[in-house]
Amino acid sequence: MTSLSTPRKGSGLGSVSTGRKVKDRTVQGLVYLAFLLALVPLLSVLWTVVVNGAKRLDPTFFQFSMNAVAGKDPGGGAYHAIIGTLQQVAITSAIAVPIAVLTAIYLVEYAGNGRLGKVISFFVDVMTGIPSIVAGLFVLALWLLTVGFGFSGFAGALALAILMIPTVVRATEEMLKLVPNDLREASYALGVPRWRTICFVILPTAMTGIVTGVMLAVARVMGETAPLLLTIFFTKAINTNPFEGPQASLPTFIWEQASDPNQTSIDRAWTGALVLIGIIMLLNLLARLVARRSAPVRR
Amino acid sequence: MAKRIEVSGLHAYYGGVHAIEDISMTVEPRSVTAFIGPSGCGKSTFLRTLNRMHEVIPGARVEGKVMLDAEDLYGSSIDPVAVRxxxxxxxxxxxxxPTMSIYDNVAAGLKLNGVRRKGQLDEIVEQSLQDANLWNEVKDRLGKPGAGLSGGQQQRLCIARAIAVQPQVLLMDEPCSALDPISTLAIEDLIGKLKSQYTIVIVTHNMQQAARVSDRTAFFNIAGTGQPGKLIEIDDTSKIFTNPEQKATEDYITGRFG
Structure with a gap:
């Protein structure tokens, strides 16, 4: 004991050896370098989109559709596409988030080592790997061709929901697993039933992470183009009813405008991309604000 | 309020592992019973069988009888949630x-069981915090997060939370092992105060603590690694610490093993 508690003097506490210093510096440098490398594409994309998209970022763009606007005409806007995207993503989230969160709750809180839990977990993994066009084809085959509905924003939302569910399940599952078991036991020991424990103790504790996971999934599906072309088709006109008729969306708007060989169209496509990024960032900020209000309080 | 616990022929298992074997004992109402014994001897497991928390762990099960006054806690018609x-x-x-304020932490058990009347909640929260010797320290910041308190205060908050639902028995699983001596003293004083109303069972590794707070002491032991834990003896604390019946108890208490 005494040898440990008396402060050591002299040579025992030498300075850090040169070798370790060099290694420390080298690794530090490599980490910074990796960080900068990762930033390059991100900043490059942002920069290009902002520079090219700023040209048409005017009130007209947010007020008008492309109805009766030809490719080479100036003016025209993405009003129809913005409405479409917001409606489609809202419907997608309304379908996917409850299913996904409930699935994750089942997997973490109820399934244990049961067979059903393993099967569900396996299929969630399989769903994560579905290419987006396959989700679109699936809805096309089932909802449009077999059941017989026409193109609609809702059909697109179905395809997007298939893509969104596995991402949200995985994110929510990870967050629920992070909730300390102590809290579950504390709640059970108060004579609180399991479902109330989940609703009022576990979900609030994991809320920030779940919201982040949902936002990442929303951002992902918002940029999907291929499944929408198969299920919503596209239109130049405003269609505010997501349950009937083709609807526009920002990704399909960008795709359509960018494939038009006129500079005016290409400018519109860039602005569409800028608006899409803007909407995703706004939603992210909003979600963070909401999450902060229910976040676990720290010291 | 306080109830007598009578355990007979209790076995507990984790999957295939036999954790405690054939335990029978009586815990008197309005008294403090301490469980002592080396690590892994099944004290905590046994404690958790007394409010059916043992079976929360997947694969865990219990055999035997735990009578709370006239009711068998493991009877087929008994709801474990009601037991707790x-x-x-x-x-x-x-x-x-972590998501709740001090007030909400204490009120949690009531709120989550459907008590909503503000006046009633206020009253119970204040009473519980007073009983837990915490009221004076937190009365001006009931809306602040419970996780912002010091360790000792947090533990008293947890005690307040546990007594707010007005249980008849209070089980404490090493409640002071993460606390400093001053907080420990506060909790021991509290236990002395609470025993006039509750039946208290406390698991502790601190033999001085067992001697200080308890009326009766039970000594648990294991024959070896992988063997189930057993109750060696239970008697008045003064007897256990001065003149135990069993050699093993005396060896443990005098520090000759464990």
């Missing part, structure tokens, strides 16, 4: 709910 309302528990590490 009557037999409260305080854990080794303070575990206040």
């Amino acid at each position: 309302r009557v037999v409260g528990m305080v854990f080794q590490r303070p575990n206040p709910f």
